[in-house]
Amino acid sequence: MENRISPLELRLQRRFDAPVERVWRAWTDPQALMRWFGPAGTQRVLLAETDVSVGGAYQVGFVTADGGEHYASGRYQEVERHRRLVFTWAWRDTPQEVSLITLEFTVDGTGTALAFLQAPFVDEATRDGHEDGWSGAMDRLAGHLAGAD
Incomplete structure (x- = not known):
């Protein structure tokens, strides 16, 4: 009997009071x-x-409250403008731990519903850390969208 471990994944759902664009x-x-x-x-x-095109690369970096610098990068796997964005994700410090992020954008009245999926994770602690990070990021995104561009 083969022992299978299901991939650890993170799913978040958020609604933003902003058009999908x-x-x-x-x-x-x-x-x-x-x-x-x-x-x-x-x-x-x-x-x-x-470089938002299939195969195109991205990178992001930020400084957290403790002064730590964090960088992540990856490549876009799927790009359906205003609908779906799929990209790999890896931290500069742990490049061997690659996950896939899928964002699905859906018109929801005058706002946008965003479905976020990231998988797999190496363990539950890593997933839980990402859940905390992405939840905070979604709050920051909501604040950005509430302001003027």
Whole structure:
């Protein structure tokens, strides 16, 4: 009997009071990413570069409250403008731990529903740390979208 461990995944659902075009731009435009990216307590976004095309690369970097600098990068796997964005994710410090992030954007009245999926994770602690980070990032994104572009 084969012992199978299901991949650890993180799923988040958020609704933003902004049209899908603005939410998409927040995830894909470097200038927009510079305004919100990072977990709660992010002091400053240091870097945001995107080539939003299949096979295109991106990288982001930010400073957290403890002064630590964190960088992540990857490549876009699927790009369906205003609908779906799929990209690999790896931290500079742990490049061997690659996961896949899938974002699905859906018009929800005058706002946007965003479905977020990231998998796999090496263990539950890593997944839980990402859940905390991404939840804070979604709050920062909501604040950015509530302001003027």
